[in-house]
Amino acid sequence: MDMDYALLISVESLKKLVLLTKFRSLPPLFEETPNAIHELTLARDIYEHAVVLSVKIEDQDAFERDFFQLKPYYTDARGRLPQSPQEYPILGLNLLRLLVQNRIAEFHTELELLSPKALENPCIKHAVELEQSFMEGAYNRVLSARQTVPHETYVYFMDLLAKTVRDEIAGCSEKAYDSLSLKDARQILLFPSDKELFDYIKEDHPEWEIKNGFVFFQRAKDSTPCKEIPSLQLINQTLSYARELERIV
Amino acid sequence: MTQDVEMKEEQSVPSDSISSTSPTTLQTLKDIAALIETAAYSREVRRIVRAIRLTIQLRKKLKASVLSAFLNFALLPGSEVHSRLSAYVPKEDGHDMDVDTATSVTQATAKHSLPELEIYCYLLVLIFLIDQKRYNEAKACSSASIARLKNLNRRTVDVLASRLHYYYSLSYELTGDLAEIRGNLLALHRTATLRHDELGQSRGLIVLTLAYCPLQFCRYLFYLGKIRTIQLEYTDAKESLLQAARKAPASALGFRVQCNKWAVIVRLLLGEIPERTVFMQKGMEKALRPYFELTNAVRIGDLELFKKVAEKFASTFSSDGTNNLIVRLRHNVIRTGLRNISISYSKISLTDVAKKLRLDSPNPVADAESIVSKAIRDGAIDATLDHANGWMLSKETGDIYSTNEPQIAFNSRIAFCLNMHNEAVRALRFPPNSDKEKESAEKRRERQQQEQELAKHIAEEDDDEF
Numbered sequence: 001m002d003m004d005y006a007l008l009i010s011v012e013s014l015k016k017l018v019l020l021t022k023f024r025s026l027p028p029l030f031e032e033t034p035n036a037i038h039e040l041t042l043a044r045d046i047y048e049h050a051v052v053l054s055v056k057i058e059d060q061d062a063f064e065r066d067f068f069q070l071k072p073y074y075t076d077a078r079g080r081l082p083q084s085p086q087e088y089p090i091l092g093l094n095l096l097r098l099l100v101q102n103r104i105a106e107f108h109t110e111l112e113l114l115s116p117k118a119l120e121n122p123c124i125k126h127a128v129e130l131e132q133s134f135m136e137g138a139y140n141r142v143l144s145a146r147q148t149v150p151h152e153t154y155v156y157f158m159d160l161l162a163k164t165v166r167d168e169i170a171g172c173s174e175k176a177y178d179s180l181s182l183k184d185a186r187q188i189l190l191f192p193s194d195k196e197l198f199d200y201i202k203e204d205h206p207e208w209e210i211k212n213g214f215v216f217f218q219r220a221k222d223s224t225p226c227k228e229i230p231s232l233q234l235i236n237q238t239l240s241y242a243r244e245l246e247r248i249v
Numbered sequence: 250m251t252q253d254v255e256m257k258e259e260q261s262v263p264s265d266s267i268s269s270t271s272p273t274t275l276q277t278l279k280d281i282a283a284l285i286e287t288a289a290y291s292r293e294v295r296r297i298v299r300a301i302r303l304t305i306q307l308r309k310k311l312k313a314s315v316l317s318a319f320l321n322f323a324l325l326p327g328s329e330v331h332s333r334l335s336a337y338v339p340k341e342d343g344h345d346m347d348v349d350t351a352t353s354v355t356q357a358t359a360k361h362s363l364p365e366l367e368i369y370c371y372l373l374v375l376i377f378l379i380d381q382k383r384y385n386e387a388k389a390c391s392s393a394s395i396a397r398l399k400n401l402n403r404r405t406v407d408v409l410a411s412r413l414h415y416y417y418s419l420s421y422e423l424t425g426d427l428a429e430i431r432g433n434l435l436a437l438h439r440t441a442t443l444r445h446d447e448l449g450q451s452r453g454l455i456v457l458t459l460a461y462c463p464l465q466f467c468r469y470l471f472y473l474g475k476i477r478t479i480q481l482e483y484t485d486a487k488e489s490l491l492q493a494a495r496k497a498p499a500s501a502l503g504f505r506v507q508c509n510k511w512a513v514i515v516r517l518l519l520g521e522i523p524e525r526t527v528f529m530q531k532g533m534e535k536a537l538r539p540y541f542e543l544t545n546a547v548r549i550g551d552l553e554l555f556k557k558v559a560e561k562f563a564s565t566f567s568s569d570g571t572n573n574l575i576v577r578l579r580h581n582v583i584r585t586g587l588r589n590i591s592i593s594y595s596k597i598s599l600t601d602v603a604k605k606l607r608l609d610s611p612n613p614v615a616d617a618e619s620i621v622s623k624a625i626r627d628g629a630i631d632a633t634l635d636h637a638n639g640w641m642l643s644k645e646t647g648d649i650y651s652t653n654e655p656q657i658a659f660n661s662r663i664a665f666c667l668n669m670h671n672e673a674v675r676a677l678r679f680p681p682n683s684d685k686e687k688e689s690a691e692k693r694r695e696r697q698q699q700e701q702e703l704a705k706h707i708a709e710e711d712d713d714e715f
Contacts, residue, residue, distance in 0.1 A: 105479075109480060111573055132580070136580050137624070140612060168623075169619070172619070172623050172625070175626040176621065176625040176632075176633060177636060230653065230656075241663060
């Protein structure tokens with residue numbers, strides 16, 4: 001039922017999008033037609049709905065596409081239109097998406113383009129603080145942030161983020177601990193029951209060993225002292241030094 | 250002849266720039282005009298670059314009176330360009346300059362306006378307008394100049410044109426209308442590419458990335474470094490920024506300070522601690538002071554001190570545009586603090602770790618545990634965690650000389666030096682046909698002289714027609 005509804009909306013919006021191509025006041029032309037402001041507002045509304053819709057039907061690719069369609073209305077058309085009340089929630093949503101997809105470089109690029117005023121907005125701030133906690137490794141702060149989402153549409157990405165965080169925690173734990181009791185492991189990895197923990201281990205980390213109520217991590221014993229000299233590499237390097245020196249002298 | 254002129258230039262210019270009265274500024278401008286003329290005839294782009302450099306030195310001394318006098322000198326009075334450009338220059342104290350203009354008109358025989366000279370006048374007026382903060386007029390003036398440029402296709406103009414493009418975008422940026430001309434800039438970049446105009450190309454590219462910067466390669470490097478920093482490519486960013494700081498001319502103090510600020514932050518983000526000498530460079534101590542204190546906080550790994558410094562200099566950091574980066578540094582401060590703890594204690598409870606790091610969160614112990622475990626995974630510290638007892642066990646630090654580390658470090662340093670040498674060789678500029686063709690040089694000189702005379706004749710005829 002829900003999906004049919006979504007489909008209906010998307011077909012409807014598709015029709016509108018086709019119509020939009022006839023407006024010459026829209027980007028990239030930005031022609032000064034008599035109805036320019038009206039048309040721009042209409043187009044912006046449609047794209048905003050499209051972005052929210054893509055979150056509702058949980059389609060990240062569609063989100064990205066729609067967001068990039070929408071962005072010129074926030075940047076290039078800023079001087080012509082009154083600010084949309086949806087602007088900050090949607091920008092924050094996009095930041096969250098980049099975080100979930102682990103596209104940190106793009107996350108920071110987007111951040112750099114925001115004004116100081118935008119950075120004060122709770123929707124943007126939420127995403128920024130999440131990134132910080134995530135980088136620091138304060139994972140429980142990331143997870144508790146789900147309770148304080150500034151906008152209902154954020155829940156979808158927060159759930160995705162929780163999964164990313166779990167994978168991170170698992171990766172860190174296997175390096176940091178020798179072993180953990182099942183209870184602790186369940187708590188740290190945020191599983192409600194042992195069964196889910198077992199399923200997760202079986203699926204994602206088959207190399208972990210469960211014995212006597214403990215999970216043993218097979219930590220790779222790294223940083224072994226170098227026993228043999230990497231002769232081939234050394235020869236290559238020395239030869240290249242000689243060649244370069246010859247060029248200088 | 251070309252050589253003679255150049256020698257004269259080099260002697261006369263410094264003496265002019267020492268005395269700061271306006272007639273000598275005018276004289277320097279005239280010299281520059283002569284330089285541009287020779288450049289136009291001999292098709293030597295390098296001279297135009299030099300002319301621009303001299304102009305920038307004059308920038309502070311540029312006054313309305315001098316400017317209008319120069320316009321009278323360089324352009325045909327009554328011509329379209331002349332009237333258009335003079336309209337931008339206020340006619341204050343024009344009285345005492347009249348004498349000078351009159352003499353210059355009689356003096357100057359070359360009254361034909363070369364396209365190079367015309368464009369140069371545009372440039373000069375534009376710089377003047379921007380310095381006077383008359384941005385709307387600057388916008389109009391730059392648009393007119395760009396329109397004029399579209400009809401010109403001369404290699405010697407390219408250098409001037411790329412400068413004009415810069416001020417064109419700058420004047421729009423200063424009024425916040427950069428979006429308006431984006432389409433135009435794209436078109437300019439396209440044209441520049443078609444004409445194999447390298448300077449214009451890089452200019453256009455940089456302007457398009459919304460960073461304004463003139464043609465110099467080192468500015469390009471600076472912005473490249475900035476972009477890379479924002480995108481977390483710290484190693485590459487450091488290289489570009491340091492190179493930019495090194496290549497910048499000694500007189501460009503402000504630019505070098507900016508480079509250093511960014512370089513310091515990037516190095517901190519990389520986990521390096523910049524040496525004290527970086528902050529003690531001549532003329533930079535004061536500007537780099539906030540960054541020095543910041544470095545100190547990161548070096549000690551004291552979160553409290555770091556916060557204090559960040560708050561104290563918040564306005565400096567936000568005007569430098571480094572605020573977002575400093576937020577990122579918090580993570581490094583924690584790392585450093587953690588490293589210090591793991592070196593000093595072989596076993597320490599997580600409660601104490603949280604206390605020492607001064608984590609201010611509702612659940613410091615749980616935070617400390619996950620922070621430590623992440624640091625272990627990232628290889629920042631060598632330790633294990635014991636969850637049941639709630640403590641952190643540091644491992645014995647192994648002998649680094651039993652690994653390949655030193656060899657790798659050695660190799661990367663040698664590679665750096667060799668690379669630097671190669672780049673230096675590549676950057677050397679050799680004089681055009683050095684001593685092997687003395688005679689042909691003579692011949693060329695003669696030919697140029699003839700050409701020049703011919704041009705003068707034509708111009709004079711043109712004048713008569715008017």
